[in-house]
Amino acid sequence: MSNNEGIGVLKLECPQRHPVGRILKEVPHQNVQYDPGASVGPRRFWPEEGDQPQFSTRCRFCDKSVGESAANLRSELSELIADSSETYRTTALPFL
Numbered sequence: 001m002s003n004n005e006g007i008g009v010l011k012l013e014c015p016q017r018h019p020v021g022r023i024l025k026e027v028p029h030q031n032v033q034y035d036p037g038a039s040v041g042p043r044r045f046w047p048e049e050g051d052q053p054q055f056s057t058r059c060r061f062c063d064k065s066v067g068e069s070a071a072n073l074r075s076e077l078s079e080l081i082a083d084s085s086e087t088y089r090t091t092a093l094p095f096l
């Protein structure tokens with residue numbers, strides 16, 4: 001059994017490759033959290049009601065909104081969690 005079992009960090013980027021936060025599960029039995037970045041705000045439970053069906057956030061470098069379906073992000077995180085050889089993955093969210 002791998003130590004990575006049950007954890008995953010999905011790094012979110014805007015189309016210009018700026019970081020816009022992370023959706024993560026760092027401990028196997030912990031809830032999924034959204035981490036907007038230490039300088040932006042605190043981590044919170046994800047997805048909240050307002051994150052569905054479309055999760056959106058703002059790229060503070062481009063000053064534009066980016067977003068993706070919460071269901072797609074959730075399935076990407078689940079795949080990553082199930083894959084014991086991989087812990088980190090980066091995904092680009094299109095501009096809205």
Ligand SMILES: [Zn+2]
Pocket residue numbers: 014015016017018059060061062063
């Ligand atoms: Zn950007």
